[in-house]
Amino acid sequence: MFPDRQRIAAGLLQELKELGEAEPRLLYRRVARYFPQLTNEDLSARSRDGRSVWRRRVQDAKALLMARGEVENRGRRWAITEKGRRRAEAEEMPIQLVLSALQEEGPAPSHEELQRMLAEIGRLLGKHAEVEAQRYDVAWKESPHAPRYSHVFEVQVHGRLESALAKLKQAHDAQRSRPFLVMADTRGVWQVQEALAPYLAGPFHEIASVTQVLTAEEVVRLYRALSSVAALLKRLQDG
Structure with a gap:
């Protein structure tokens, strides 16, 4: 669920207090850090006209701050005014508490941890999963004796x-395995897809339409969700 405009505006004001001024595309990413409830699906969601829903909400928050005289345009950059700086300093403590909570979540999973989680996800879904299968990080088969890998994962x-x-x-x-690329960084899925676009439009265009991109966060969330109902999944599969 997206936060309301007032809360987004508070995060945007804090970022501009630190940066002074910045291009919008940087602020979209930085403001998202204040709201751990946002999923990659939220951040990559598009409206009917193809625009990013999250970016539009940040733009709405910026319009609110401009109406208050706390933010202004400087060319193509957004900048904080003196009035906005005073307000940001008054609101700084609650924002810092949010960021501290985010930092306590722990380090990002390693390559080996992501491999282990992908293998376990496969097993929970009833697949035969292998780590370092042939030359692939993780691969799934429908059964141990199946002649082909149905899903192949590479962790980057x-x-x-x-x-x-x-x-x-x-x-x-x-x-004809289904290819999955897991990007183990902190960017949202839409940013990862933008970074991959030159490769999938060039030398790897033949797999552009079939390659699925996952972030490390998505793998962790899926692993936790399936692990929480592992016993139920086993009963359904055994039945």
Whole structure:
């Protein structure tokens, strides 16, 4: 669920207090940190006219701050006014409490932890899952004796993105496996897709329409959700 305009405006004002002025595309990302309830689906949601719902809400909050005289335009950048700075300083403590809570969530999962979670997700869904299967980070089969991998995952933490995409392309070409690229960074899924666009429009265009992109956060959320109902899933599958 999206926060209301007043709360988004408070976060936006705090960011502008720190930056002075900034381009909107930077602020969209930074303001999202204040609202841990936002999912990647929320941040990538589009309205009927194709515009980002989250960006539009931040723009609405900025319009509210402009009406108060706390934010102004400087060319294509948004800037805080002296009136806005005074208000931001008065509201700083509650915002810092929110950020402290976010920082206590712990470090991002490692490559090996993401592999383990992907394998366990597969098993919970009734698949035969393997880690470091042939040359792939994680692969699923419908059963241990199935002749092909139905799903193949590459986890991108470090290293060359081209290498991960090449492995996914090979799996799709050889076995028609469904390719999944897991990006282990803090960006939202729509930002990851923007970064991948040059690759999927170029040398890997043949798998552009079938490659699914997941973030580490999505993998963790799915793992936790399925683990919480593991016993029920087993009963359904055994039955």
